[in-house]
Amino acid sequence: MKRIVVILALAGLTLTSCGSKKKIAELEQKNKEIQDMLNSTTLKLNTCLAEKDGMAARIQDLKNSNEDLIKTRDDFATLSTKGAENIEKSLESLKEKDLKISRLQDALTRKDSVTLALVTSIKRAVGVNDPDIEVNVEKGVVYISIADKLLFKSGRYEVTNEAKRVLGKVAAIVKDKPDFECMVEGHTDNVPINNPVLVDNWDLSVKRATSIVRVLQNDYNIEPSRLVAAGRGEYVPLEENTTAEGRARNRRTRILILPKIDQFYDMIEKEMKNQTGK
Template structure:
Protein backbone atom coordinates (compact mmCIF):
# COMPACT_ATOMS: atom_id res chain seq x y z
CA UNK A 1 0.00 0.00 0.00
CA UNK A 2 2.73 2.40 0.91
CA UNK A 3 4.48 1.59 -2.32
CA UNK A 4 1.40 2.44 -4.28
CA UNK A 5 1.00 5.79 -2.56
CA UNK A 6 4.66 6.65 -3.15
CA UNK A 7 4.35 5.73 -6.79
CA UNK A 8 1.31 7.96 -7.21
CA UNK A 9 3.15 10.81 -5.54
CA UNK A 10 6.12 10.44 -7.88
CA UNK A 11 3.83 10.35 -10.89
CA UNK A 12 2.00 13.49 -9.73
CA UNK A 13 5.26 15.38 -9.28
CA UNK A 14 6.48 14.28 -12.71
CA UNK A 15 3.25 15.46 -14.34
CA UNK A 16 3.43 18.81 -12.45
CA UNK A 17 7.07 19.35 -13.49
CA UNK A 18 6.27 18.78 -17.16
CA UNK A 19 3.37 21.27 -17.09
CA UNK A 20 5.55 23.97 -15.57
CA UNK A 21 8.30 23.60 -18.16
CA UNK A 22 5.76 23.88 -20.94
CA UNK A 23 4.31 27.00 -19.41
CA UNK A 24 7.75 28.53 -19.00
CA UNK A 25 8.57 27.77 -22.60
CA UNK A 26 5.37 29.43 -23.74
CA UNK A 27 6.10 32.48 -21.63
CA UNK A 28 9.65 32.72 -22.93
CA UNK A 29 8.35 32.58 -26.52
CA UNK A 30 5.85 35.34 -25.79
CA UNK A 31 8.59 37.38 -24.13
CA UNK A 32 10.81 36.99 -27.21
CA UNK A 33 7.99 38.12 -29.48
CA UNK A 34 7.40 41.18 -27.27
CA UNK A 35 11.12 41.98 -27.24
CA UNK A 36 11.32 41.70 -31.03
CA UNK A 37 8.27 43.91 -31.38
CA UNK A 38 9.77 46.44 -28.97
CA UNK A 39 13.06 46.47 -30.88
CA UNK A 40 11.29 46.93 -34.19
CA UNK A 41 9.12 49.70 -32.77
CA UNK A 42 12.19 51.43 -31.30
CA UNK A 43 13.92 51.39 -34.67
CA UNK A 44 10.82 52.84 -36.35
CA UNK A 45 10.51 55.47 -33.65
CA UNK A 46 14.14 56.52 -34.12
CA UNK A 47 13.61 56.72 -37.87
CA UNK A 48 10.50 58.86 -37.34
CA UNK A 49 12.42 61.15 -35.00
CA UNK A 50 15.22 61.55 -37.57
CA UNK A 51 12.73 62.30 -40.31
CA UNK A 52 11.04 64.82 -38.01
CA UNK A 53 14.36 66.61 -37.41
CA UNK A 54 15.11 66.59 -41.13
CA UNK A 55 11.68 67.99 -41.99
CA UNK A 56 12.03 70.58 -39.25
CA UNK A 57 15.35 71.74 -40.71
CA UNK A 58 13.87 71.83 -44.21
CA UNK A 59 10.94 73.91 -42.98
CA UNK A 60 13.37 76.33 -41.31
CA UNK A 61 15.39 76.60 -44.54
CA UNK A 62 12.26 77.13 -46.60
CA UNK A 63 11.09 79.88 -44.24
CA UNK A 64 14.47 81.58 -44.52
CA UNK A 65 14.47 81.23 -48.33
CA UNK A 66 10.98 82.64 -48.47
CA UNK A 67 12.03 85.57 -46.29
CA UNK A 68 15.08 86.18 -48.49
CA UNK A 69 12.95 86.06 -51.62
CA UNK A 70 10.53 88.59 -50.19
CA UNK A 71 13.47 90.84 -49.25
CA UNK A 72 15.04 90.43 -52.71
CA UNK A 73 11.76 91.26 -54.39
CA UNK A 74 11.69 94.47 -52.37
CA UNK A 75 15.30 95.24 -53.31
CA UNK A 76 14.64 94.50 -56.97
CA UNK A 77 11.63 96.80 -56.89
CA UNK A 78 13.76 99.50 -55.29
CA UNK A 79 16.58 98.94 -57.80
CA UNK A 80 14.12 99.00 -60.67
CA UNK A 81 12.69 102.28 -59.42
CA UNK A 82 16.16 103.80 -59.02
CA UNK A 83 17.19 102.39 -62.38
CA UNK A 84 14.20 103.99 -64.04
CA UNK A 85 14.96 107.31 -62.34
CA UNK A 86 18.63 107.14 -63.39
CA UNK A 87 17.63 106.22 -66.94
CA UNK A 88 15.24 109.16 -67.04
CA UNK A 89 17.95 111.50 -65.76
CA UNK A 90 20.40 110.14 -68.34
CA UNK A 91 17.88 110.70 -71.12
CA UNK A 92 17.26 114.25 -69.92
CA UNK A 93 21.01 114.87 -69.82
CA UNK A 94 21.37 113.52 -73.36
CA UNK A 95 18.52 115.75 -74.51
CA UNK A 96 20.21 118.79 -72.97
CA UNK A 97 23.56 117.90 -74.58
CA UNK A 98 21.85 117.32 -77.92
CA UNK A 99 20.13 120.67 -77.57
CA UNK A 100 23.43 122.40 -76.81
CA UNK A 101 25.06 120.76 -79.81
CA UNK A 102 22.15 121.78 -82.03
CA UNK A 103 22.23 125.38 -80.82
CA UNK A 104 26.00 125.50 -81.18
CA UNK A 105 25.73 124.19 -84.73
CA UNK A 106 23.08 126.81 -85.49
CA UNK A 107 25.31 129.54 -84.09
CA UNK A 108 28.25 128.27 -86.10
CA UNK A 109 26.08 128.18 -89.22
CA UNK A 110 25.03 131.79 -88.64
CA UNK A 111 28.65 132.78 -88.06
CA UNK A 112 29.71 130.97 -91.24
CA UNK A 113 26.93 132.74 -93.16
CA UNK A 114 28.18 136.11 -91.96
CA UNK A 115 31.75 135.09 -92.82
CA UNK A 116 30.84 134.01 -96.35
CA UNK A 117 28.89 137.23 -96.88
CA UNK A 118 32.00 139.16 -95.86
CA UNK A 119 34.12 137.20 -98.32
CA UNK A 120 31.70 137.91 -101.17
CA UNK A 121 31.54 141.59 -100.33
CA UNK A 122 35.32 141.90 -100.04
CA UNK A 123 35.97 140.10 -103.30
CA UNK A 124 33.62 142.47 -105.13
CA UNK A 125 35.03 145.63 -103.56
CA UNK A 126 38.75 144.86 -103.36
CA UNK A 127 39.17 143.11 -106.68
CA UNK A 128 40.25 139.51 -106.25
CA UNK A 129 41.81 139.46 -109.72
CA UNK A 130 44.89 141.18 -108.29
CA UNK A 131 47.52 138.40 -107.78
CA UNK A 132 49.00 140.27 -104.82
CA UNK A 133 45.74 140.01 -102.86
CA UNK A 134 44.15 136.80 -101.61
CA UNK A 135 40.84 136.56 -99.76
CA UNK A 136 39.72 133.30 -98.20
CA UNK A 137 38.24 131.71 -95.10
CA UNK A 138 40.49 129.86 -92.66
CA UNK A 139 39.35 128.43 -89.34
CA UNK A 140 36.05 130.28 -89.53
CA UNK A 141 37.44 133.80 -90.11
CA UNK A 142 37.99 135.97 -93.20
CA UNK A 143 41.64 136.46 -94.08
CA UNK A 144 42.91 139.06 -96.54
CA UNK A 145 46.54 138.39 -97.42
CA UNK A 146 48.41 141.26 -99.11
CA UNK A 147 51.90 140.79 -100.53
CA UNK A 148 54.51 143.09 -99.03
CA UNK A 149 55.58 144.33 -102.48
CA UNK A 150 52.16 146.01 -102.67
CA UNK A 151 52.23 147.39 -99.14
CA UNK A 152 55.87 148.35 -98.54
CA UNK A 153 59.19 148.96 -100.24
CA UNK A 154 61.99 146.54 -99.38
CA UNK A 155 63.14 147.00 -95.75
CA UNK A 156 60.54 149.77 -95.21
CA UNK A 157 57.45 150.02 -93.03
CA UNK A 158 55.89 152.99 -94.85
CA UNK A 159 52.60 152.02 -96.54
CA UNK A 160 52.48 152.67 -100.30
CA UNK A 161 49.77 154.80 -101.97
CA UNK A 162 48.44 151.80 -103.91
CA UNK A 163 48.11 149.83 -100.66
CA UNK A 164 46.21 152.72 -99.04
CA UNK A 165 43.52 152.36 -101.70
CA UNK A 166 43.12 148.66 -100.93
CA UNK A 167 43.10 149.32 -97.18
CA UNK A 168 40.37 151.90 -97.73
CA UNK A 169 38.11 149.18 -99.19
CA UNK A 170 38.94 146.86 -96.30
CA UNK A 171 38.18 149.68 -93.84
CA UNK A 172 34.71 150.12 -95.34
CA UNK A 173 33.89 146.48 -94.58
CA UNK A 174 35.27 146.77 -91.03
CA UNK A 175 33.32 149.97 -90.39
CA UNK A 176 30.13 148.23 -91.52
CA UNK A 177 30.72 145.61 -88.79
CA UNK A 178 31.33 147.70 -85.65
CA UNK A 179 31.19 144.63 -83.35
CA UNK A 180 33.86 142.73 -85.29
CA UNK A 181 37.59 142.75 -84.58
CA UNK A 182 40.32 143.10 -87.16
CA UNK A 183 43.83 141.73 -86.61
CA UNK A 184 46.69 143.06 -88.74
CA UNK A 185 49.35 140.33 -88.78
CA UNK A 186 52.70 141.00 -90.50
CA UNK A 187 55.28 138.38 -91.61
CA UNK A 188 58.85 138.64 -92.96
CA UNK A 189 61.34 136.29 -94.59
CA UNK A 190 64.60 135.11 -92.97
CA UNK A 191 66.93 137.65 -94.57
CA UNK A 192 68.43 139.60 -91.63
CA UNK A 193 67.20 143.17 -91.22
CA UNK A 194 70.17 145.55 -91.60
CA UNK A 195 68.69 148.99 -90.93
CA UNK A 196 69.98 150.36 -87.64
CA UNK A 197 66.60 151.90 -86.76
CA UNK A 198 65.12 148.51 -85.91
CA UNK A 199 66.61 145.48 -84.18
CA UNK A 200 65.54 142.60 -86.41
CA UNK A 201 62.82 141.12 -88.64
CA UNK A 202 60.48 140.73 -85.70
CA UNK A 203 60.81 144.42 -84.97
CA UNK A 204 60.16 145.15 -88.66
CA UNK A 205 57.03 142.98 -88.74
CA UNK A 206 55.58 144.71 -85.68
CA UNK A 207 56.33 148.13 -87.17
CA UNK A 208 54.64 147.19 -90.47
CA UNK A 209 51.54 145.94 -88.59
CA UNK A 210 51.23 149.21 -86.64
CA UNK A 211 51.73 151.22 -89.87
CA UNK A 212 48.73 149.46 -91.45
CA UNK A 213 46.70 150.01 -88.26
CA UNK A 214 47.47 153.72 -88.40
CA UNK A 215 46.29 153.95 -92.01
CA UNK A 216 43.03 152.24 -91.06
CA UNK A 217 42.41 154.45 -88.02
CA UNK A 218 43.75 157.83 -89.22
CA UNK A 219 42.88 157.77 -92.91
CA UNK A 220 39.74 155.63 -92.82
CA UNK A 221 38.33 156.20 -89.33
CA UNK A 222 38.26 152.58 -88.17
CA UNK A 223 37.75 152.42 -84.40
CA UNK A 224 41.05 151.61 -82.66
CA UNK A 225 39.18 149.30 -80.30
CA UNK A 226 38.42 147.02 -83.25
CA UNK A 227 42.06 146.66 -84.30
CA UNK A 228 44.92 144.40 -83.16
CA UNK A 229 48.50 144.84 -84.41
CA UNK A 230 50.63 141.66 -84.45
CA UNK A 231 54.16 141.01 -85.73
CA UNK A 232 55.09 137.38 -86.43
CA UNK A 233 58.55 138.00 -87.88
CA UNK A 234 60.00 135.11 -89.88
CA UNK A 235 58.60 132.37 -87.64
CA UNK A 236 55.40 131.36 -89.48
CA UNK A 237 56.51 130.94 -93.11
CA UNK A 238 54.22 129.68 -95.85
CA UNK A 239 57.10 127.91 -97.62
CA UNK A 240 60.81 127.40 -97.09
CA UNK A 241 62.93 130.53 -97.45
CA UNK A 242 65.23 128.85 -99.97
CA UNK A 243 64.43 130.83 -103.15
CA UNK A 244 63.71 134.43 -104.10
CA UNK A 245 60.11 133.52 -105.00
CA UNK A 246 59.54 131.70 -101.71
CA UNK A 247 60.95 134.55 -99.65
CA UNK A 248 58.67 136.94 -101.53
CA UNK A 249 55.66 134.73 -100.70
CA UNK A 250 56.61 134.67 -97.01
CA UNK A 251 56.78 138.49 -96.84
CA UNK A 252 53.12 139.29 -96.37
CA UNK A 253 50.57 141.06 -94.21
CA UNK A 254 47.32 139.36 -93.29
CA UNK A 255 44.20 141.25 -92.23
CA UNK A 256 41.95 138.91 -90.28
CA UNK A 257 38.32 139.95 -89.82
CA UNK A 258 36.47 138.06 -87.10
CA UNK A 259 33.54 138.35 -84.69
CA UNK A 260 34.55 138.95 -81.10
CA UNK A 261 34.83 135.67 -79.25
CA UNK A 262 32.74 136.86 -76.30
CA UNK A 263 29.97 137.99 -78.64
CA UNK A 264 30.07 134.64 -80.40
CA UNK A 265 29.50 132.79 -77.10
CA UNK A 266 26.87 135.33 -76.07
CA UNK A 267 25.04 134.48 -79.27
CA UNK A 268 25.14 130.78 -78.38
CA UNK A 269 23.93 131.44 -74.82
CA UNK A 270 21.10 133.62 -76.09
CA UNK A 271 19.99 130.93 -78.51
CA UNK A 272 19.96 128.33 -75.75
CA UNK A 273 17.95 130.56 -73.41
CA UNK A 274 15.43 131.20 -76.18
CA UNK A 275 15.12 127.45 -76.73
CA UNK A 276 14.45 126.79 -73.03
CA UNK A 277 11.89 129.59 -72.97
CA UNK A 278 10.14 128.00 -75.94
CA UNK A 279 10.77 130.92 -78.28
Protein backbone atom coordinates in the same frame (compact mmCIF):
# COMPACT_ATOMS: atom_id res chain seq x y z
CA MET B 1 1.35 -1.85 -6.14
CA LYS B 2 3.03 0.94 -4.33
CA ARG B 3 5.92 0.56 -6.67
CA ILE B 4 3.67 1.04 -9.66
CA VAL B 5 2.17 4.18 -8.19
CA VAL B 6 5.61 5.70 -7.60
CA ILE B 7 6.67 4.90 -11.12
CA LEU B 8 3.54 6.53 -12.57
CA ALA B 9 4.07 9.64 -10.41
CA LEU B 10 7.63 9.96 -11.57
CA ALA B 11 6.55 9.50 -15.15
CA GLY B 12 3.88 12.22 -14.80
CA LEU B 13 6.31 14.60 -13.24
CA THR B 14 8.76 13.95 -16.03
CA LEU B 15 6.12 14.61 -18.67
CA THR B 16 5.05 17.77 -16.90
CA SER B 17 8.64 19.02 -16.77
CA CYS B 18 9.15 18.39 -20.48
CA GLY B 19 5.96 20.26 -21.35
CA SER B 20 7.03 23.27 -19.27
CA LYS B 21 10.43 23.45 -20.96
CA LYS B 22 8.80 23.43 -24.35
CA LYS B 23 6.40 26.11 -23.29
CA ILE B 24 9.24 28.17 -21.88
CA ALA B 25 11.20 27.75 -25.09
CA GLU B 26 8.18 28.93 -27.09
CA LEU B 27 7.70 31.89 -24.79
CA GLU B 28 11.36 32.80 -25.00
CA GLN B 29 11.18 32.68 -28.81
CA LYS B 30 8.05 34.77 -28.75
CA ASN B 31 9.69 37.24 -26.37
CA LYS B 32 12.72 37.47 -28.67
CA GLU B 33 10.49 38.19 -31.65
CA ILE B 34 8.63 40.84 -29.67
CA GLN B 35 11.94 42.38 -28.54
CA ASP B 36 13.15 42.45 -32.13
CA MET B 37 9.94 44.12 -33.20
CA LEU B 38 10.26 46.60 -30.35
CA ASN B 39 13.85 47.42 -31.31
CA SER B 40 12.87 47.82 -34.98
CA THR B 41 9.90 49.99 -34.03
CA THR B 42 12.07 52.09 -31.71
CA LEU B 43 14.60 52.58 -34.51
CA LYS B 44 11.88 53.64 -36.92
CA LEU B 45 10.41 55.93 -34.28
CA ASN B 46 13.78 57.57 -33.69
CA THR B 47 14.23 57.96 -37.44
CA CYS B 48 10.81 59.54 -37.75
CA LEU B 49 11.54 61.86 -34.85
CA ALA B 50 14.82 62.89 -36.46
CA GLU B 51 13.07 63.50 -39.80
CA LYS B 52 10.40 65.46 -37.96
CA ASP B 53 13.06 67.67 -36.37
CA GLY B 54 14.70 68.10 -39.78
CA MET B 55 11.41 69.02 -41.41
CA ALA B 56 10.66 71.46 -38.61
CA ALA B 57 14.07 73.10 -39.14
CA ARG B 58 13.47 73.30 -42.90
CA ILE B 59 10.01 74.79 -42.33
CA GLN B 60 11.55 77.40 -40.06
CA ASP B 61 14.27 78.13 -42.65
CA LEU B 62 11.60 78.50 -45.33
CA LYS B 63 9.67 80.87 -43.09
CA ASN B 64 12.82 82.90 -42.50
CA SER B 65 13.62 82.88 -46.23
CA ASN B 66 10.09 83.93 -47.04
CA GLU B 67 10.34 86.81 -44.60
CA ASP B 68 13.67 87.81 -46.17
CA LEU B 69 12.13 87.61 -49.64
CA ILE B 70 9.23 89.78 -48.55
CA LYS B 71 11.65 92.31 -47.05
CA THR B 72 13.82 92.18 -50.18
CA ARG B 73 10.74 92.66 -52.34
CA ASP B 74 9.71 95.69 -50.32
CA ASP B 75 13.25 97.08 -50.40
CA PHE B 76 13.45 96.45 -54.14
CA ALA B 77 10.13 98.17 -54.66
CA THR B 78 11.41 101.17 -52.71
CA LEU B 79 14.68 101.16 -54.64
CA SER B 80 12.84 100.75 -57.92
CA THR B 81 10.71 103.79 -57.13
CA LYS B 82 13.78 105.84 -56.23
CA GLY B 83 15.64 104.46 -59.24
CA ALA B 84 12.78 105.41 -61.54
CA GLU B 85 12.78 108.91 -60.07
CA ASN B 86 16.55 109.19 -60.53
CA ILE B 87 16.32 107.92 -64.11
CA GLU B 88 13.58 110.43 -64.84
CA LYS B 89 15.69 113.25 -63.39
CA SER B 90 18.70 112.08 -65.44
CA LEU B 91 16.61 112.02 -68.60
CA GLU B 92 15.37 115.54 -67.92
CA SER B 93 18.95 116.68 -67.36
CA LEU B 94 20.04 115.04 -70.62
CA LYS B 95 17.18 116.71 -72.46
CA GLU B 96 18.27 120.10 -71.11
CA LYS B 97 21.88 119.44 -72.11
CA ASP B 98 20.81 118.28 -75.57
CA LEU B 99 18.73 121.43 -75.96
CA LYS B 100 21.68 123.62 -74.94
CA ILE B 101 23.97 121.78 -77.35
CA SER B 102 21.41 122.13 -80.11
CA ARG B 103 21.13 125.86 -79.45
CA LEU B 104 24.88 126.24 -79.44
CA GLN B 105 25.14 124.33 -82.70
CA ASP B 106 22.49 126.59 -84.21
CA ALA B 107 24.47 129.63 -83.11
CA LEU B 108 27.68 128.16 -84.53
CA THR B 109 25.86 127.38 -87.76
CA ARG B 110 24.77 130.99 -87.96
CA LYS B 111 28.34 132.09 -87.31
CA ASP B 112 29.59 129.76 -90.05
CA SER B 113 26.98 131.20 -92.42
CA VAL B 114 28.14 134.72 -91.61
CA THR B 115 31.75 133.63 -92.13
CA LEU B 116 30.95 132.07 -95.51
CA ALA B 117 29.12 135.19 -96.64
CA LEU B 118 32.07 137.28 -95.48
CA VAL B 119 34.55 135.15 -97.46
CA THR B 120 32.40 135.46 -100.58
CA SER B 121 32.13 139.23 -100.28
CA ILE B 122 35.86 139.64 -99.62
CA LYS B 123 36.82 137.49 -102.59
CA ARG B 124 34.46 139.47 -104.79
CA ALA B 125 35.91 142.75 -103.54
CA VAL B 126 39.65 142.04 -103.67
CA GLY B 127 39.60 139.68 -106.64
CA VAL B 128 40.33 135.99 -106.45
CA ASN B 129 42.58 135.79 -109.51
CA ASP B 130 45.48 137.69 -107.99
CA PRO B 131 48.14 135.11 -106.91
CA ASP B 132 49.54 137.61 -104.40
CA ILE B 133 46.23 137.84 -102.51
CA GLU B 134 44.69 134.82 -100.74
CA VAL B 135 41.37 134.73 -98.90
CA ASN B 136 40.87 131.76 -96.60
CA VAL B 137 39.14 130.58 -93.43
CA GLU B 138 41.34 129.25 -90.67
CA LYS B 139 39.71 127.90 -87.48
CA GLY B 140 36.57 129.93 -88.11
CA VAL B 141 38.47 133.16 -88.80
CA VAL B 142 38.52 134.86 -92.21
CA TYR B 143 41.92 136.16 -93.22
CA ILE B 144 43.39 137.92 -96.23
CA SER B 145 47.03 137.16 -96.93
CA ILE B 146 48.81 139.79 -99.05
CA ALA B 147 52.33 139.36 -100.39
CA ASP B 148 54.65 142.06 -99.12
CA LYS B 149 55.71 143.06 -102.64
CA LEU B 150 52.23 144.58 -103.05
CA LEU B 151 52.52 146.52 -99.79
CA PHE B 152 56.14 147.44 -99.07
CA LYS B 153 59.51 147.88 -100.65
CA SER B 154 62.26 145.50 -99.52
CA GLY B 155 63.31 146.16 -95.93
CA ARG B 156 60.87 149.09 -95.62
CA TYR B 157 57.66 149.56 -93.71
CA GLU B 158 56.10 152.52 -95.56
CA VAL B 159 52.90 151.46 -97.37
CA THR B 160 53.06 151.90 -101.17
CA ASN B 161 50.37 153.63 -103.23
CA GLU B 162 49.48 150.30 -104.88
CA ALA B 163 49.00 148.83 -101.42
CA LYS B 164 46.52 151.57 -100.52
CA ARG B 165 44.36 150.52 -103.47
CA VAL B 166 44.22 146.94 -102.15
CA LEU B 167 43.72 148.14 -98.55
CA GLY B 168 40.81 150.32 -99.71
CA LYS B 169 38.94 147.17 -100.78
CA VAL B 170 39.66 145.54 -97.45
CA ALA B 171 38.56 148.69 -95.60
CA ALA B 172 35.21 148.64 -97.44
CA ILE B 173 34.58 145.11 -96.18
CA VAL B 174 35.61 145.99 -92.61
CA LYS B 175 33.40 149.10 -92.55
CA ASP B 176 30.48 146.98 -93.77
CA LYS B 177 30.91 144.61 -90.79
CA PRO B 178 30.73 146.81 -87.66
CA ASP B 179 30.51 143.76 -85.39
CA PHE B 180 33.88 142.49 -86.56
CA GLU B 181 37.41 143.42 -85.56
CA CYS B 182 40.38 143.69 -87.90
CA MET B 183 43.81 142.45 -86.88
CA VAL B 184 46.84 143.12 -89.07
CA GLU B 185 49.59 140.54 -88.65
CA GLY B 186 53.08 141.12 -90.12
CA HIS B 187 55.40 138.24 -91.16
CA THR B 188 58.99 138.25 -92.52
CA ASP B 189 61.59 135.78 -93.73
CA ASN B 190 64.67 134.96 -91.63
CA VAL B 191 67.17 137.15 -93.50
CA PRO B 192 68.66 139.60 -90.96
CA ILE B 193 67.46 143.19 -91.40
CA ASN B 194 70.03 145.84 -92.36
CA ASN B 195 68.41 149.06 -91.28
CA PRO B 196 69.63 151.38 -88.49
CA VAL B 197 66.04 152.25 -87.59
CA LEU B 198 64.95 148.63 -87.11
CA VAL B 199 66.27 146.23 -84.49
CA ASP B 200 65.38 142.97 -86.22
CA ASN B 201 62.75 141.23 -88.38
CA TRP B 202 60.34 141.18 -85.49
CA ASP B 203 60.59 144.95 -85.24
CA LEU B 204 60.05 145.17 -89.00
CA SER B 205 56.92 142.97 -88.90
CA VAL B 206 55.39 145.07 -86.10
CA LYS B 207 56.10 148.39 -87.85
CA ARG B 208 54.60 147.08 -91.10
CA ALA B 209 51.44 146.02 -89.25
CA THR B 210 51.28 149.41 -87.54
CA SER B 211 51.68 151.21 -90.89
CA ILE B 212 48.73 149.31 -92.38
CA VAL B 213 46.60 149.98 -89.31
CA ARG B 214 47.31 153.70 -89.65
CA VAL B 215 46.28 153.64 -93.32
CA LEU B 216 42.99 151.91 -92.42
CA GLN B 217 42.39 154.46 -89.68
CA ASN B 218 43.54 157.66 -91.35
CA ASP B 219 42.72 157.04 -95.01
CA TYR B 220 39.58 154.93 -94.68
CA ASN B 221 38.16 156.04 -91.32
CA ILE B 222 38.11 152.63 -89.64
CA GLU B 223 37.57 153.09 -85.91
CA PRO B 224 40.89 152.45 -84.12
CA SER B 225 39.09 150.50 -81.39
CA ARG B 226 38.39 147.83 -84.03
CA LEU B 227 42.01 147.59 -85.19
CA VAL B 228 44.83 145.45 -83.82
CA ALA B 229 48.48 145.56 -84.96
CA ALA B 230 50.64 142.47 -84.41
CA GLY B 231 54.05 141.29 -85.59
CA ARG B 232 55.09 137.63 -85.89
CA GLY B 233 58.53 138.22 -87.37
CA GLU B 234 60.11 135.15 -88.94
CA TYR B 235 58.64 132.69 -86.45
CA VAL B 236 55.51 131.47 -88.27
CA PRO B 237 56.80 130.66 -91.78
CA LEU B 238 54.67 129.09 -94.48
CA GLU B 239 57.68 127.39 -96.05
CA GLU B 240 61.36 126.80 -95.37
CA ASN B 241 63.55 129.90 -95.80
CA THR B 242 66.11 127.90 -97.79
CA THR B 243 64.91 129.12 -101.22
CA ALA B 244 64.07 132.48 -102.71
CA GLU B 245 60.53 131.30 -103.43
CA GLY B 246 60.07 130.10 -99.83
CA ARG B 247 61.34 133.39 -98.40
CA ALA B 248 59.03 135.32 -100.75
CA ARG B 249 56.00 133.38 -99.49
CA ASN B 250 57.00 133.96 -95.87
CA ARG B 251 57.17 137.74 -96.40
CA ARG B 252 53.49 138.55 -96.11
CA THR B 253 50.86 140.46 -94.20
CA ARG B 254 47.73 138.78 -92.93
CA ILE B 255 44.60 140.79 -92.26
CA LEU B 256 42.23 138.85 -90.02
CA ILE B 257 38.57 139.77 -89.92
CA LEU B 258 37.07 138.15 -86.87
CA PRO B 259 33.92 138.58 -84.76
CA LYS B 260 34.30 140.28 -81.42
CA ILE B 261 34.35 137.59 -78.73
CA ASP B 262 31.79 139.30 -76.51
CA GLN B 263 29.45 139.85 -79.45
CA PHE B 264 29.88 136.25 -80.51
CA TYR B 265 28.66 135.11 -77.10
CA ASP B 266 25.85 137.64 -77.30
CA MET B 267 24.88 136.07 -80.62
CA ILE B 268 24.82 132.62 -78.99
CA GLU B 269 22.77 133.89 -76.05
CA LYS B 270 20.33 135.59 -78.41
CA GLU B 271 19.97 132.38 -80.40
CA MET B 272 19.29 130.40 -77.23
CA LYS B 273 16.60 132.90 -76.17
CA ASN B 274 15.00 132.65 -79.59
CA GLN B 275 14.90 128.87 -79.26
CA THR B 276 13.18 128.98 -75.84
CA GLY B 277 10.86 131.81 -76.81
CA LYS B 278 11.90 133.83 -73.75
